[in-house]
Amino acid sequence: MKQDPIARIEREVVQEQTHRDGIPQIVVGTFLVFAMLSMLDGNSSIFPVFVPFIPLAIRALRKRFTYPRIGYAQIKESRRNRLLGIWLVLSILVAGLLAFFIFRGMPQTAKQPAQLHYLIMIAVAFMIIALSIAFVLKNKHTLVIWYAILIAVFILAILVFKPGRHTVHWIVLTFGAAHILYGSISLISFLRKYPVLQDE
Amino acid sequence: MNKEMDTTPEINLEELDRIIHEPARLNIMLYLYVVEKADFVYLVHKTGLTKGNLSVHLQKLEQSGYIEIIKEFVNRIPHTLIQLTPQGRNAFDSYRETIKNLLEQV
Numbered sequence: 145m146k147q148d149p150i151a152r153i154e155r156e157v158v159q160e161q162t163h164r165d166g167i168p169q170i171v172v173g174t175f176l177v178f179a180m181l182s183m184l185d186g187n188s189s190i191f192p193v194f195v196p197f198i199p200l201a202i203r204a205l206r207k208r209f210t211y212p213r214i215g216y217a218q219i220k221e222s223r224r225n226r227l228l229g230i231w232l233v234l235s236i237l238v239a240g241l242l243a244f245f246i247f248r249g250m251p252q253t254a255k256q257p258a259q260l261h262y263l264i265m266i267a268v269a270f271m272i273i274a275l276s277i278a279f280v281l282k283n284k285h286t287l288v289i290w291y292a293i294l295i296a297v298f299i300l301a302i303l304v305f306k307p308g309r310h311t312v313h314w315i316v317l318t319f320g321a322a323h324i325l326y327g328s329i330s331l332i333s334f335l336r337k338y339p340v341l342q343d344e
Numbered sequence: 345m346n347k348e349m350d351t352t353p354e355i356n357l358e359e360l361d362r363i364i365h366e367p368a369r370l371n372i373m374l375y376l377y378v379v380e381k382a383d384f385v386y387l388v389h390k391t392g393l394t395k396g397n398l399s400v401h402l403q404k405l406e407q408s409g410y411i412e413i414i415k416e417f418v419n420r421i422p423h424t425l426i427q428l429t430p431q432g433r434n435a436f437d438s439y440r441e442t443i444k445n446l447l448e449q450v
Contacts, residue, residue: 150378154378211383214386216385218381
C-alpha cells in the first residue's frame with residue numbers, strides 16, 4: 145500500500161528528532177549499567193531515584209549536541225500517545241511505591257528470599273520503562289516491536305530457566321553496555337554527518 | 345480539430361495559492377505542517393536554503409498570516425521559533441486539495 149507522503153515525511157522527522165543521535169540509547173544504557181552495578185553492590189534502593197532524570201538527561205544532551213545540528217522540532221503528539229504517556233508515568237509511580245512499601249514492610253528474615261524476585265521485577269520493569277520512554281512515546285518505530293519481543297523473551301527466559309542470583313544482573317548489565325556502545329557509534333556518526341548550524 | 349480542443353478539461357491555475365506554490369515556500373510549509381513548531385535551524389537543515397534566503401521566505405509567509413515567528417534569547421543566543429498558524433494550516437490543506445484536483449484533470 146502506498147503511504148501518504150505527508151505521513152512519510154512526518155515519520156522521517158520524528159525519526160530524526162528522536163533516534164538518529166543515539167542519545168536515548170546512551171542514557172538508558174548508562175542507567176541500566178549503573179542500576180545493575182549498584183544492585184550487584186547490594187544497593188538496590190538507590191537507583192530508582194534517578195529514573196525521573198532520564199528524560200531530563202536526554203533533553204540536556206540533545207540541547208548540547210542534536211538541536212544545534214538538525215534543529216529542534218516539537219513533534220505533534222496524538223491524543224492516544226498523550227494518554228499512553230500519562231498512563232505510563234502513573235503506573236511507574238504506583239508500581240514503584242508499591243514495591244517500596246511491600247519491601248520496606250517485610251521482616252528482615254523474609255527480605256533475603258524475596259530479594260531476587262524483587263530485583264528481577266524491578267530490573268525488568270525499569271528496562272520496560274526506560275525503553276518505553278525512549279521509544280514508544282515518540283513514535284511507532286519497528287524497533288519498538290523488536291524491543292518488546294526482546295523484553296518478552298527476557299522475562300520468559302527468567303521465568304523458565306530460573307537463573308542464579310546474579311545472572312539476571314549480568315544479562316541486564318550487558319544489555320546496558322550494548323546500548324551505550326550502539327548509542328556512542330550512532331552519536332559519533334551523527335556528529336560527523338551534521339555540522340553545527342547558526343540561528344538567524 | 346476544434347472539436348478535440350473543446351473536450352479538453354479546463355485547468356484553472358488561478359486557484360493555486362501563489363504564496364505556497366513557490367518551491368522554497370512549499371518546502372517550508374511542508375516541514376512546518378508535519379510538526380507543532382520548529383526552530384530556524386530545523387528549517388535550514390530540512391530545506392537546504394541559505395539563512396538569508398530562508399529569512400526572506402519566512403517574512404513573506406508571515407506577512408500572509410501563514411506562519412508565526414517567535415524570537416527569543418536562550419542563554420543570550422538568539423533562538424527563532426516558527427509555527428504554522430491555523431490559517432496557514434488551512435491554506436496548505438487547500439493547496440494540497442487543489443493540486444490533487446488539477447492533477448486528476450490532467
